Amino acid sequence: MKERLESLGxxxxxxxxxxxxxxxxxxxxxxxxxxxxxxxAILRGLGQASPDERREIGQRANVLKExxxxxxxxxxxxxxxxAQQQQAQSEFVDLTLPGRCPRAGSMHVINQICDExxxxxxxxxxxxxxxxxxxxxxYNFDALNTPDDHPARDSHDTFFVKPxxxxxxxxxxxxxxxMEQTPPPxxxxxxxxxxxxxLDATHSPMFVQMExxxxxxxxxxxxxxxxxxxxIYTFFGKNTQVRFRPHFFPFTEPSAEVDxxxxxxxxxxxxxxxxxLEILGCGMVHPEVFRxxxxxxxxxxxxxxxxxxxxxxxVRHAISSxxxxxxxxxxxxxxx
Numbered sequence: 001m002k003e004r005l006e007s008l009g010x011x012x013x014x015x016x017x018x019x020x021x022x023x024x025x026x027x028x029x030x031x032x033x034x035x036x037x038x039x040x041a042i043l044r045g046l047g048q049a050s051p052d053e054r055r056e057i058g059q060r061a062n063v064l065k066e067x068x069x070x071x072x073x074x075x076x077x078x079x080x081x082x083a084q085q086q087q088a089q090s091e092f093v094d095l096t097l098p099g100r101c102p103r104a105g106s107m108h109v110i111n112q113i114c115d116e117x118x119x120x121x122x123x124x125x126x127x128x129x130x131x132x133x134x135x136x137x138x139y140n141f142d143a144l145n146t147p148d149d150h151p152a153r154d155s156h157d158t159f160f161v162k163p164x165x166x167x168x169x170x171x172x173x174x175x176x177x178x179m180e181q182t183p184p185p186x187x188x189x190x191x192x193x194x195x196x197x198x199l200d201a202t203h204s205p206m207f208v209q210m211e212x213x214x215x216x217x218x219x220x221x222x223x224x225x226x227x228x229x230x231x232i233y234t235f236f237g238k239n240t241q242v243r244f245r246p247h248f249f250p251f252t253e254p255s256a257e258v259d260x261x262x263x264x265x266x267x268x269x270x271x272x273x274x275x276x277l278e279i280l281g282c283g284m285v286h287p288e289v290f291r292x293x294x295x296x297x298x299x300x301x302x303x304x305x306x307x308x309x310x311x312x313x314x315v316r317h318a319i320s321s322x323x324x325x326x327x328x329x330x331x332x333x334x335x336x
Contacts, residue, residue, distance in 0.1 A: 016071045020079075022080065033065065117312070140173050145251050175188070214227070215295065243259050253287075261274055310322050
């Protein structure tokens with residue numbers, strides 16, 4: 001029994017030192033110290049030995065068990081340290097290498113232009129208002145004095161969601177919603193997406209527009225002209241030539257379109273040319289619109305205007321087609 005115990009100890013110690021990983025080491029522990037291990041079996045068989053032999057062998061077996069436990073723990077620490085070092089080497093990051101930086105984003109050119117225009121009007125005391133893209137025919141047409149037989153209400157000009165509901169063709173419906181909830185005086189600008197059945201180099205089925213509305217006592221066309229001239233001079237430059245042309249809009253009377261004399265170099269010939277460009281429509285709010293808003297049109301007057309942000313962006317940056325603004329081509333957008 002003594003010889004067997006010594007042989008078992010030597011065998012176990014050798015296998016502990018030979019264990020190359022934690023899994024193998026645990027298998028050695030189970031083989032010798034587990035419930036069915038070899039040393040455990042010897043301890044269980046001591047009942048068959050004489051009392052003197054039982055005492056001696058029991059002591060030796062316990063000493064061996066303690067020794068094997070210490071060797072197992074020491075070998076485990078060694079293997080764990082080696083595993084951690086190997087993992088650290090495999091996950092090594094060379095901090096001297098340049099980092100992989102994500103591409104920096106930037107604001108879309110339309111948003112740049114829109115924010116710049118809004119800033120000009122907010123500095124004059126206008127507030128920003130917003131409204132839904134999906135609008136009722138009442139707010140989009142009826143309340144803006146646009147009769148049922150007006151061409152704009154045909155399906156080839158307007159996107160109909162369902163009977164009585166459309167994708168708004170302008171941001172003017174927000175003006176009516178503001179007037180319904182706010183007693184005069186009112187001064188708002190309304191930027192937002194609008195939708196029309198139209199597509200060519202200068203028109204898109206979806207584009208960005210901004211309406212403006214001011215209502216108070218004793219507002220005249222001269223106030224409208226002064227406001228727009230301040231905007232044009234601030235945005236396009238003080239030397240910009242401007243003209244107002246009579247026009248018709250159902251919701252304003254009198255109405256006008258505003259042009260600027262724009263000088264630019266022809267991208268094909270290189271020749272510098274000047275031409276009149278329409279940039280916005282405007283007019284005095286029609287009394288019928290005030291009636292829908294429950295405003296006293298004899299006590300109050302006001303003006304409204306609307307401009308296409310896309311058109312302004314195309315003029316400023318000499319963009320040949322509106323489709324460039326919506327194609328999401330980074331080679332184009334990164335220029336701004």
